[in-house]
Amino acid sequence: xxxxxxxxxxxxxxxxxxxxxxxxxxxxxxxxxxxxxxxxxxxxxxxxxxxxxxxxxxxxxxxxxxxxxxxxxxxxxxxxxxxxxxxxxxxxxxxxxxxxxxxxxxxxxxxxxxxxxxxxxxxxxxxxxxxxxxxxxxxxxxxxxxxxxxxxxxxxxxxxxxxxxxxxxxxxxxxxxxxxxxxxxxxxxxxxxxxxxxxxxxxxxxxxxxxxxxxxxxxxxxxxxxxxxxxxxxxxxxxxxxxxxxxxxxxxxxxxxxxxxxxxxxxxxxxxxxxxxxxxxxxxxxxxxxxxxxxxxxxxxxxxxxxxxxxxxxxxxxxxxxxxxxxxxxxxxxxxxxxxxxxxxxxxxxxxxxxxxxxxxxxxxxxxxxxxxxxxxxxxxxxxxxxxxxxxxxxxxxxxxxxxx
Numbered sequence: 001x002x003x004x005x006x007x008x009x010x011x012x013x014x015x016x017x018x019x020x021x022x023x024x025x026x027x028x029x030x031x032x033x034x035x036x037x038x039x040x041x042x043x044x045x046x047x048x049x050x051x052x053x054x055x056x057x058x059x060x061x062x063x064x065x066x067x068x069x070x071x072x073x074x075x076x077x078x079x080x081x082x083x084x085x086x087x088x089x090x091x092x093x094x095x096x097x098x099x100x101x102x103x104x105x106x107x108x109x110x111x112x113x114x115x116x117x118x119x120x121x122x123x124x125x126x127x128x129x130x131x132x133x134x135x136x137x138x139x140x141x142x143x144x145x146x147x148x149x150x151x152x153x154x155x156x157x158x159x160x161x162x163x164x165x166x167x168x169x170x171x172x173x174x175x176x177x178x179x180x181x182x183x184x185x186x187x188x189x190x191x192x193x194x195x196x197x198x199x200x201x202x203x204x205x206x207x208x209x210x211x212x213x214x215x216x217x218x219x220x221x222x223x224x225x226x227x228x229x230x231x232x233x234x235x236x237x238x239x240x241x242x243x244x245x246x247x248x249x250x251x252x253x254x255x256x257x258x259x260x261x262x263x264x265x266x267x268x269x270x271x272x273x274x275x276x277x278x279x280x281x282x283x284x285x286x287x288x289x290x291x292x293x294x295x296x297x298x299x300x301x302x303x304x305x306x307x308x309x310x311x312x313x314x315x316x317x318x319x320x321x322x323x324x325x326x327x328x329x330x331x332x333x334x335x336x337x338x339x340x341x342x343x344x345x346x347x348x349x350x351x352x353x354x355x356x357x358x359x360x361x362x363x364x365x366x367x368x369x370x371x372x373x374x375x376x377x378x379x380x381x382x383x384x385x386x387x388x389x390x391x392x393x394x395x396x397x398x399x400x401x402x403x404x405x
Contacts, residue, residue: 005037008037012033013170017178017180017181022181023046023178027061027174028070030170041064042065044152048144048148049143050144050186051189055074055075058071058073059074093114094131100133101129106120107121129150131148131168132146132148133149133171139179142186144182210328210330211328212327213327215325218338219320220346223315223317224350224351225268235310246300247268250314280369283369290398315353316361318361318363319349325337349361349386358397361397365393379399
C-alpha cells in the first residue's frame with residue numbers, strides 16, 4: 001500500500017462522511033479498501049461513547065471471514081460484568097493512561113492480557129493494535145471524548161512497520177468521518193428525547209423560525225397522576241423521583257406504542273397529540289393508548305404494591321380540535337408545541353376527573369369523532385362548565401373496556 005493508496009482511502013472516507021454514510025458502512029468500506037490495497041487487515045472494531053438516556057455508546061465491527069453483527073449499542077460500563085470487561089480491555093488501558101496506542105503480537109508470544117485476545121489467538125490472529133484518538137474539550141459532548149479502534153491480522157508475520165504507519169495516518173480520518181455521523185445522531189437523539197419524535201423531525205428539517213407554525217387537527221391527550229401532591233408530601237424524598245419516572249414510563253410508552261407524540265412533560269402532567277387525516281383514526285389511536293396505559297398501570301401497581309411502595313392512578317382528558325403546531329418563544333429560547341383553545345380545554349377536561357371520580361373523560365367533539373361502531377361503549381356524564389372556557393359542554397367517559405383494543 002503506497003502513498004497514493006493512502007490518499008485514495010482518505011478521500012473515500014471524506015466523501016462518504018460528507019454524504020452521511022453510516023458508521024458501520026464507513027468502517028466496513030475502510031477495512032475492505034485497505035485490504036484491496038494490500039494492508040493485511042482481518043478484523044476491525046471502532047467505538048465511541050454517545051449522548052443517550054439509555055445507551056452509553058455505539059460499536060462497529062468488521063471481519064474479513066466471518067459474518068458478524070456490524071453494529072451494536074452498549075449500556076453503562078460502570079458496574080457488574082460490563083465494568084469488569086471494560087477494565088480488562090485495551091481501550092480502558094489507553095483511556096486511563098497517556099499512551100495513544102498499544103500493540104500485542106499475540107501470535108509471537110506477547111501476553112494475551114486484554115479481554116478477547118485469547119479468542120483472537122484461537123481464531124488464528126497474529127497481531128493486534130489498539131488506538132485512541134482523544135478530542136479536545138471543544139470537541140467533546142457528554143462522555144463522547146475520544147474514538148477507540150482496534151485492528152488485527154492473521155498474516156504469518158503480523159503487521160509490518162509500514163502497515164502500522166499507514167494505520168496511524170488513516171485511522172484519524174476514519175475517526176473524523178465517524179464522529180461527523182455520530183454528532184448528527186446525537187442531535188436527533190437530543191431533539192427526540194426533549195421535543196418528541198414528530199416535533200424533533202420538524203425542527204431538524206429546519207422549521208426553527210419563531211412564529212412559524214401550521215394549523216392542524218389533532219386528537220389531544222392531557223393526563224396527570226392522581227393525588228401526586230399528596231403522595232409527594234407524605235412519601236420519603238428518595239421515593240418521589242422513582243415514582244414519577246415509573247408512572248411517566250407507562251404513560252409515555254403507551255402513547256408512543258399507539259402512534260402518538262408526547263409534546264410536553266409538565267411536572268406529573270403529559271400533553272400529547274395523535275395526528276391523522278381521518279379524525280376517527282386519530283381518536284381511535286388515543287383510545288388504543290388509553291387501553292395500553294390501563295394494562296401497564298395494572299402491572300406497575302401490582303409490582304409496586306408487592307414491594308410496599310406507594311401506588312397511584314392516571315386521570316386523562318381527551319379532546320379533538322384545531323391547534324397551531326410550531327415555534328413559540330423568544331428569539332433565543334423557543335418551544336415547539338401546540339397552542340390554541342383546544343389545548344386549554346383538554347387540560348380542563350382532565351382536571352374534572354378528580355371531582356367526578358373517573359379516570360378518563362372526553363369532550364363531546366372527541367366522542368362525535370369516534371367511529372359510530374365504537375360509540376356504544378361511551379357514557380355521557382352531563383354538561384360541565386370548564387374553567388377559563390366560554391362554552392360548557394357534555395363530557396363522556398368509557399362505560400365498557402375495549403374501545404381502544
